[in-house]
Amino acid sequence: MSATTKKTVLYCGVCGMPPEYCEFSAAKKKCQEWLSSKYPEEHERLYGDAAITEKLAQTNLSEDKAAKEAARMEKAMSKEEARMARELEKKMSSRVVIKRVERNKRKCVTSVQGLEIFGVDLKKTAKNFANHFACGGSVSKNPQGQDEIVVQGDFSDEILELILKMHPEVPKDNIEQVEEKKSKKKAPGAVGA
Amino acid sequence: MFKKFNLQETMSGQNSVKSSVVRGIRTKLVDQFPELGPYVDEILPKKANLIQVKCKDHITLFAIDNEILFFQHFNDPITPTLRLLHQFPNILPHVQVDRGAIKFVLSGANIMCPGLTSPGAKLPEKSLPVDTVVAVMAEGKEHALAIGVLKMSTDEIKTxxxxxxxxLIQYLSDPLWKTHLD
Structure with a gap:
């Protein structure tokens, strides 16, 4: 492929738009930080002193209007920040549950709930687990109507480690391991696993 | 059109397209967008494996290597996506809006005539008929911020x-813009 006519466009890592449009994004500050750390020249071109004075000359808004506009922008930004904070809090308070469910005496499945809150693609992860442990793995709805990953076999410890390795965004403290037994009788001794 | 769009929910199937159909698409594209002619080999290489993703509401996406290049609604013209337009800015005729309009366009508003005729805005010198697919540029910006269809001819817009x-069909940071195939 020749790169003669094809243009490559830089996209902001925060809002995903070309950096020149970041000023209209609600996460404007974050965008600026990102740009200045990754592409200082580009940042200078867009946000440097020269650019700002030029921009001021371009905008024919009266001062009054400009102030109003700034206030509106400020509001939108604080809203966005609040939203992000809320999301983060939700993430921190939610738990990932790795559950070992007994099917009969010595066979069990491991179910993982709550991964989707951390932005993990369940389908892919299920496939990954299945490949990794050489067993069946799928995404299914549990009785509460939530999606969960079901892996055939007892892999709760391994899955814990794998999640930590593959998805560092999931904090370790939020992962819980639970064992669920079907029968009322206690399983006699350690059979198998 | 893509204000609400969720690929996972709407996708009903994807399959690769026969090469004869790809040929059809190529000629259609060149027909619709004469400006696209010189680039067509680069955009749709003869050997590339074009994938057609069918979605609800008669929306079809065309992708190569997991990059969505075109979309089509029912039998409307096949339209390039904004990402493709950024790579090949000249495949569509340009219209330019003024600075004040940018923020509305970025939230998905249709573009009103005054935004296209005011001092900061630009319309092409050659008049364009109704239903032309255009790239929407912005005052003082380098890249396109949206893709739209003319509801009036440019002469009418002026008068x-x-x-x-x-x-508006697609704009920056709308759900389609954020969609990635995998």
Missing amino acids: INKGIGVD
Whole structure:
């Protein structure tokens, strides 16, 4: 492929738009930080002193209007920040549950709930687990109507480690391991696993 | 059109397209967008494996290597996506909006005529008929911020100067923009 006519466009890592449009994004500050750390020249071109004075000359808004506009922008930004904070809090308070469910005496499945809150693609992860442990793995709805990953076999410890390795965004403290037994009788001794 | 769009929910199937069909698409594209002619080999290489993703509401996406290049609604013209337009800025005729309009366009508003005729805005010198697919540029910006369809011819926009001039199809950071195939 020749790169003669094809243009490559830089996209902001925060809002995903070309950096020149970041000023209209609600996460404007974050965008600026990102740009200045990754592409200082580009940042200078867009946000440097020269650019700002030029921009001021371009905008024919009266001062009054400009102030109003700034206030509106400020509001939108604080809203966005609040939203992000809320999301983060939700993430921190939610738990990932790795559950070992007994099917009969010595066979069990491991179910993982709550991964989707951390932005993990369940389908892919299920496939990954299945490949990794050489067993069946799928995404299914549990009785509460939530999606969960079901892996055939007892892999709760391994899955814990794998999640930590593959998805560092999931904090370790939020992962819980639970064992669920079907029968009322206690399983006699350690059979198998 | 893509204000609400969720690929996972709407996708009903994807399959690779036969090469004869790809040929058809190529000629259609060149027909619709004469400006695209010189680039067509680069955009749709003969050997590339074009994938057609069918979605609800008669929306079809065309992708190569997991990059969505075109979309089509029912039997409307096949339209390049904004990402493709950024790579090949000249495949569509340009219209330019003024600075004040940018923020509305970025939230998905259709473009009103005054936004296309004011001092900061630009319309092409050659008049464009109704239903032309255009790239929406912005005052003082390098890249396109949206793709739209003209609701009036450019002459009408200049004379009437009221109401919707461009119907927005795709804009920056809309759900389709954020969609990635995998």
